[in-house]
Amino acid sequence: MFENIDKEKLPKHVAIIMDGNGRWAKLRGLPRIYGHREGAKAVEKTIRIANNLGIEYLTVFAFSTENWQRPKEEVEAIMSLLVEYINTKVPKLIEENIKLKFMGRRDNLPDMILKTIEEGEEKTKHCDGMTFIVALNYSGKAEITDAVNKIISSGKKHITEKDFKNFLYLPDVPEPDLLIRTSGEQRISNFMLWQLAYTELYFTSTLWPDFDEEEFLKAIYDYQSRERRFGKVVSK
Ligand code: FPP
Numbered sequence: 001m002f003e004n005i006d007k008e009k010l011p012k013h014v015a016i017i018m019d020g021n022g023r024w025a026k027l028r029g030l031p032r033i034y035g036h037r038e039g040a041k042a043v044e045k046t047i048r049i050a051n052n053l054g055i056e057y058l059t060v061f062a063f064s065t066e067n068w069q070r071p072k073e074e075v076e077a078i079m080s081l082l083v084e085y086i087n088t089k090v091p092k093l094i095e096e097n098i099k100l101k102f103m104g105r106r107d108n109l110p111d112m113i114l115k116t117i118e119e120g121e122e123k124t125k126h127c128d129g130m131t132f133i134v135a136l137n138y139s140g141k142a143e144i145t146d147a148v149n150k151i152i153s154s155g156k157k158h159i160t161e162k163d164f165k166n167f168l169y170l171p172d173v174p175e176p177d178l179l180i181r182t183s184g185e186q187r188i189s190n191f192m193l194w195q196l197a198y199t200e201l202y203f204t205s206t207l208w209p210d211f212d213e214e215e216f217l218k219a220i221y222d223y224q225s226r227e228r229r230f231g232k233v234v235s236k
Contacts, residue, residue, distance in 0.1 A: 047130075
């Protein structure tokens with residue numbers, strides 16, 4: 001599969017809606033938390049594959065503003081997986097020159113989580129290889145609303161699309177070229193609503209914990225077969 005990939009036409013930014021952890025566990029008669037644990041392993045593998053391929057930005061949707069409504073034990077399990085991930089994997093990210101960033105509302109995050117993510121960002125801020133972005137306490141509508149409130153506070157009376165981008169959580173990150181969603185659902189689910197305007201969408205029925213190198217390369221290969229017109233006519 002690797003040999004089929006055109007290194008000159010790689011998506012610069014790949015975003016992923018990691019879906020299907022719960023179903024993966026249920027299929028095995030296990031509690032949902034086991035699915036998230038396997039999901040975290042799939043994240044780890046995906047970072048390596050993306051970095052080896054030469055992808056510049058990889059974003060994963062780890063926890064939405066709506067996910068707080070899940071059972072308390074599940075929320076706590078996902079949060080501790082994230083904390084464990086940051087605490088144990090940051091040295092490896094540094095070794096591989098990967099910058100860690102978080103995207104989402106920070107004001108209502110528990111102190112311990114906030115401290116952990118800020119430390120993760122601080123320790124990897126000098127890395128200038130791939131950027132790995134974790135969307136945490138994130139929703140696209142919340143991001144747009146927060147941007148509008150920042151604009152109001154800045155006193156601006158008029159704004160262009162280009163200016164608007166500067167009020168999003170990560171203004172310097174280019175918009176995703178490719179969005180992958182696993183588990184067969186074909187929805188955006190309030191993810192990066194502004195940034196996905198021209199993103200190529202790829203859906204696979206594979207559940208997130210089973211997402212592997214072959215699946216990732218299939219998505220890239222599919223992306224490379226598409227013609228991106230950005231609303232224009234492309235002459236042949
Ligand atoms: C979606 O599956 C998965 C989530 C909402 C949580 C994703 C979180 C992790 C993989 C934890 C680790 C993250 C990092 C960045 C290390 P679901 O529970 O909605 O599955 P279902 O639709 O089958 O119920």
